[in-house]
Amino acid sequence: MARRNEHSKAQLRTLAIAAVRAIVAEQGPDKLSVRKVAEHIGYTPGMLYHVFACLDDLILHANAVTLDGLLQRMQAATALSPAEALQTMAGQYLALAREEPHLWQLVFMHRMPQAAAVPAWYQQRTLQLFVLVEDQMARLSAQQDAAAVHLAARTLWSSVHGISVLAVENKLSIAGDVDETAMLQSLIHHYLASWARNSVNGDDA
Amino acid sequence: MARRNEHSKAQLRTLAIAAVRAIVAEQGPDKLSVRKVAEHIGYTPGMLYHVFACLDDLILHANAVTLDGLLQRMQAATALSPAEALQTMAGQYLALAREEPHLWQLVFMHRMPQAAAVPAWYQQRTLQLFVLVEDQMARLSAQQDAAAVHLAARTLWSSVHGISVLAVENKLSIAGDVDETAMLQSLIHHYLASWARNSVNGDDA
DNA sequence: CTCGCTATTGAACAATGTTCAGCTGAGAGG
DNA sequence: CCTCTCAGCTGAACATTGTTCAATAGCGAG
Numbered sequence: 001m002a003r004r005n006e007h008s009k010a011q012l013r014t015l016a017i018a019a020v021r022a023i024v025a026e027q028g029p030d031k032l033s034v035r036k037v038a039e040h041i042g043y044t045p046g047m048l049y050h051v052f053a054c055l056d057d058l059i060l061h062a063n064a065v066t067l068d069g070l071l072q073r074m075q076a077a078t079a080l081s082p083a084e085a086l087q088t089m090a091g092q093y094l095a096l097a098r099e100e101p102h103l104w105q106l107v108f109m110h111r112m113p114q115a116a117a118v119p120a121w122y123q124q125r126t127l128q129l130f131v132l133v134e135d136q137m138a139r140l141s142a143q144q145d146a147a148a149v150h151l152a153a154r155t156l157w158s159s160v161h162g163i164s165v166l167a168v169e170n171k172l173s174i175a176g177d178v179d180e181t182a183m184l185q186s187l188i189h190h191y192l193a194s195w196a197r198n199s200v201n202g203d204d205a
Numbered sequence: 206m207a208r209r210n211e212h213s214k215a216q217l218r219t220l221a222i223a224a225v226r227a228i229v230a231e232q233g234p235d236k237l238s239v240r241k242v243a244e245h246i247g248y249t250p251g252m253l254y255h256v257f258a259c260l261d262d263l264i265l266h267a268n269a270v271t272l273d274g275l276l277q278r279m280q281a282a283t284a285l286s287p288a289e290a291l292q293t294m295a296g297q298y299l300a301l302a303r304e305e306p307h308l309w310q311l312v313f314m315h316r317m318p319q320a321a322a323v324p325a326w327y328q329q330r331t332l333q334l335f336v337l338v339e340d341q342m343a344r345l346s347a348q349q350d351a352a353a354v355h356l357a358a359r360t361l362w363s364s365v366h367g368i369s370v371l372a373v374e375n376k377l378s379i380a381g382d383v384d385e386t387a388m389l390q391s392l393i394h395h396y397l398a399s400w401a402r403n404s405v406n407g408d409d410a
Numbered sequence: 411c412t413c414g415c416t417a418t419t420g421a422a423c424a425a426t427g428t429t430c431a432g433c434t435g436a437g438a439g440g
Numbered sequence: 441c442c443t444c445t446c447a448g449c450t451g452a453a454c455a456t457t458g459t460t461c462a463a464t465a466g467c468g469a470g
Contacts, residue, residue, distance in 0.1 A: 166366065
């Protein structure tokens, strides 16, 4: 049995991506394998290499779907006031981590082999995420230059990311339970409170 | 050749741990393998399983060494004023990430298989790290209750962690270079500025 | 109906972690 | 000095991983 032509190349890609997401969501990132994906869609492992460059390529495409969903959820908050928008966006970030921890892990804990470069079409999505935050920061404090907003947005969102990472890994509950939502609120509230007030030289000491 | 008795069990453990650290420091976490460790110390792979439960056990022990070094570096800052101490500690956290990125990755990006529990002797080290931060936060604001300090310390340090993670992965430079040191300073400065002032209910909205 | 082209197979490869029966040599007892 | 025992260590095996590619099977053009 060869040359079945049951699916177009694009359909095969979509099927494979869906299979990855299904397998990871159920069994976790480390239970993912090329053979499982192939079996899941009724093909052999070899086929996948005519449609994706390698497993990492396939994973990246699966992650793009997850990221697009996250971006859409975060975008919905842009109508609110800047501070509320940022709080809501952080909430969505954490919500995804809690609703779909395995898919979240696949996105944010997957490493490229030997630090190989992430393709541009993928980088563009992570960039969008930061831009979304940056826009709200800019709205919050009009008199700041672009560089300051750039720095503050990356500072704040890297922090949100850090809290979410440790939340997913349960590394925080080792000393009594902590409410990650409260942590995010505390972070954003306090950081913005001081930053928006005076940030001309909020750096050394 | 069997039964050589050249090294004691404890020596073998130390040798293996050193080998792991050498291999990872040079070649990165994903190039680590049981066979490489064994070859590095002149033994066969099987031997390692008489001295460690599995590869993850060995990795955890190698990570403990790295963590102890980090803790020592951070402890040296406790003599400073609280705000300066926290800034310096964060600096050490980032410094390690930059000096030994591979070892840092092995510590902070290694996942236990299927989210298996991290042993207590290891958890104790990550806890110490938080306690170090907590102590400084407590010094900073005496009138706060333990729960508030607990929350704020974990919030702040998870954020420091998040910035360091993205720094190691170079996920921040995708939109022009950002100075991670400046980010850490901004984070700590602004968060502490607002938190130390009034933190009775720095939560909702 | 036939033929060619290509999508798909399936078997092979190297490398991974892990297990364990068995060997071999160090050290106790003679 | 010899011997015997016991355990530290070996080495080969297993299952599983990603990846490659010659071979093939069947669709669609002629």
